[in-house]
Amino acid sequence: MQMQxxxxxxxxxxxxxxxxxxxxxxxxxxxxxxxxxxxxxxxxVLLETPAVxxxxxxxxxxxxxxxxxxxxVARCTATEGRKLHMAGTMSAGEAIVAEASAMxxxxxxxxxxxxxxxxxxxWRSWGGAARG
Ligand SMILES: CCCCCCCC/C=C\CCCCCCCC(=O)SCCNC(=O)CCNC(=O)[C@H](O)C(C)(C)COP(=O)(O)OP(=O)(O)OC[C@H]1O[C@@H](n2cnc3c(N)ncnc32)[C@H](O)[C@@H]1OP(=O)(O)O
Numbered sequence: 665m666q667m668q669x670x671x672x673x674x675x676x677x678x679x680x681x682x683x684x685x686x687x688x689x690x691x692x693x694x695x696x697x698x699x700x701x702x703x704x705x706x707x708x709v710l711l712e713t714p715a716v717x718x719x720x721x722x723x724x725x726x727x728x729x730x731x732x733x734x735x736x737v738a739r740c741t742a743t744e745g746r747k748l749h750m751a752g753t754m755s756a757g758e759a760i761v762a763e764a765s766a767m768x769x770x771x772x773x774x775x776x777x778x779x780x781x782x783x784x785x786x787w788r789s790w791g792g793a794a795r796g
Contacts, residue, residue, distance in 0.1 A: 665699060665736075667706040673739040674706040680730050691728035696754060700764040703738040704750045708768065711740060712790040715748055715768040716775065726761040728754070734761070746770040746793055769793075 667676045678699055686692030701720055708715050728734070738752030748768040753760050772792040776783045 665702055667703065667709075669706075669710050672710070673737055674703055674710060676703055676706070676736045678734045678736060679732065680728065680734070682730060685730060687727075689730060691730060693722070693724060696724065696728055696762050697722045697764070699734075699736060700738070700752050700754060700762065701766065703736050703752055704764075704766050704768065707738050707740050707750060708748075711748070713748065713770055714773055714776065714787060714790055714792055715746075715770045717766055718747075718769045719767040721765050723763045724761075725763065726756075726759055728756065728761045732756055738764075 665676050665678055667674050680691045680695060684691050684695035697720060700722060701717055704717065733756070735755045736752060738750060740748050741751045742749040746769050748770065750766040750768060752764045754762040770793040773783060773787055773790070776787070
């Protein structure tokens with residue numbers, strides 16, 4: 665998913681296809697949640713903060729059709745120690761089809777390095793969990 669930073673928010677355009685089908689012709693709720701969670705990952709890049717999803721809440725407002733352009737927007741609404749609160753929307757045209765809120769928790773880069781797969785070099789200059 666291609667993301668763009670606009671005025672402190674992260675925007676993305678996405679069209680879901682048959683691989684993301686739930687009910688016939690409609691997007692699977694898990695795909696909608698994954699897209700919004702991924703977008704919150706983009707907010708972390710904007711903030712240069714390594715963190716992970718601790719809690720994700722999705723409100724499914726309308727069925728999401730496949731093969732239809734969707735617009736997603738996310739931002740960080742508050743920080744509280746290691747906790748980052750996120751909010752985002754997915755829209756089809758003028759209609760908001762899903763809204764998400766999430767709590768991320770800042771971690772050290774070592775959290776990701778534990779997988780054994782190298783992290784991007786840029787992440788090493790970011791502030792980790794110790795940052796206030
Ligand atoms: C991931 C990318 C990051 C870098 C950015 C690059 C972006 C690149 C762009 C795009 C790439 C794609 C990026 C995708 C993005 C999606 C993100 C994911 O999918 S992340 C995978 C799913 N999430 C996990 O795997 C977490 C698993 N959980 C943990 O590792 C731990 O539980 C962790 C770190 C969340 C907390 O563990 P503790 O031991 O470090 O800290 P404790 O003391 O337990 O919690 C700290 C505070 O948070 C609260 N807390 C923790 N979990 C909570 C929960 N589930 N609900 C409510 N509060 C919770 C606690 O009560 C505590 O609060 P008090 O400080 O006491 O006030």
